[in-house]
Amino acid sequence: MGSVCKSWRSFIQSKELITVRKLAGVLEEWLYVLTMDAKGKESHWEVLDCLGHKHRRLPLMPGPVKAGFGVVVLNGKLLVMAGFSVIDGPGSASPDVYQYDSCLNSWSKLAKMNVARYEFACAEVNGKVYAVGGYGVDGDGLSCVENGCVMVTAHAMLGERLFCMEWKNQRKLAIFTPEDNSWKMVPVPLTGSSCIGFRFGIxxxxLLLFSLQQEPGYPTLLYDPNASPGSEWRTSDIKPSGLCLCSVTIKA
Incomplete structure (x- = not known):
C-alpha cells in the first residue's frame, strides 16, 4: 500500500498530470492572489475560481517573511523565489525557492537559486525559469537585460500582447503587439488622482485591474481585448479579500 501511495503521490506532482488533463480538456483556471490584511501587517495567498469566488486560503509559506521576491508558475505549480528577509538584525537577500502544489495543498522547499537576489524580474519560458537583474547580497545591482522601456508599476502577458501601466500616468493602459511591433495607449475609465495604482490579474x-485603494469608488476593472470596440471595459465583482500585492493564473 505504501508503494502505491508513493507512486500516486509522484504522479500527481508530475507535469505529466497537467498534460493528461489538458488532452482530456479538463484543465481548470485559478487566480492565486497574494493579499494584505486591512491593517497592512500580514499577508496570505488565496485562490479565486473562474467566477471570482474565493475557493480557499493557502497554508502559510514556510521560511521567514520576505519582500521583493519573484513569483512564477511552472508545470501548474506556484513558485516563490528569493527575496529580501529580515530574521535577526540586518536583512539579507535570500536564494530560497518554495513551491506550492495544489494537489497536495502544501509547500515544499526546492533547490536554492545560484545567486541570492531581490527586486528582480523573472518569467517561465518553455519550461525553464529565468531570473534577471535585481539586487544581490551586498545590495549591489546585478547585471540585467534592459530594453529602453519606461518604468512601469504593473505588467502582464495576455495571449501574445504585453499590457503595462506606466508609473507616471496610471490612467492609461499601454498595450504592445509584437506582430506589428506597435504600442497602443488605452484610457482607463476612472476619474480622480492618477497616483492611484493597480495590480494586474488574468x-x-x-485583464483584471485591482485597485490599490480599498474605497468603494475604485472597483475592480476588467478589460476584454476581444470585445467589440467601445465595450472593452467593464467593472467586475472579482476582488480579493484585501489589497492585491501580486497574482498569477494557474491552469491545472
Missing part, C-alpha cells in the same frame, strides 16, 4: 482571457 482570468478567462481578460
Amino acid at each position: 482570468l478567462d482571457g481578460k
Whole structure:
C-alpha cells in the first residue's frame, strides 16, 4: 500500500498530470492572489475560481517573511523565489525557492537559486525559469537585460500582447503587439488622482485591474481585448479579500 501511495503521490506532482488533463480538456483556471490584511501587517495567498469566488486560503509559506521576491508558475505549480528577509538584525537577500502544489495543498522547499537576489524580474519560458537583474547580497545591482522601456508599476502577458501601466500616468493602459511591433495607449475609465495604482490579474482571457485603494469608488476593472470596440471595459465583482500585492493564473 505504501508503494502505491508513493507512486500516486509522484504522479500527481508530475507535469505529466497537467498534460493528461489538458488532452482530456479538463484543465481548470485559478487566480492565486497574494493579499494584505486591512491593517497592512500580514499577508496570505488565496485562490479565486473562474467566477471570482474565493475557493480557499493557502497554508502559510514556510521560511521567514520576505519582500521583493519573484513569483512564477511552472508545470501548474506556484513558485516563490528569493527575496529580501529580515530574521535577526540586518536583512539579507535570500536564494530560497518554495513551491506550492495544489494537489497536495502544501509547500515544499526546492533547490536554492545560484545567486541570492531581490527586486528582480523573472518569467517561465518553455519550461525553464529565468531570473534577471535585481539586487544581490551586498545590495549591489546585478547585471540585467534592459530594453529602453519606461518604468512601469504593473505588467502582464495576455495571449501574445504585453499590457503595462506606466508609473507616471496610471490612467492609461499601454498595450504592445509584437506582430506589428506597435504600442497602443488605452484610457482607463476612472476619474480622480492618477497616483492611484493597480495590480494586474488574468482570468478567462481578460485583464483584471485591482485597485490599490480599498474605497468603494475604485472597483475592480476588467478589460476584454476581444470585445467589440467601445465595450472593452467593464467593472467586475472579482476582488480579493484585501489589497492585491501580486497574482498569477494557474491552469491545472
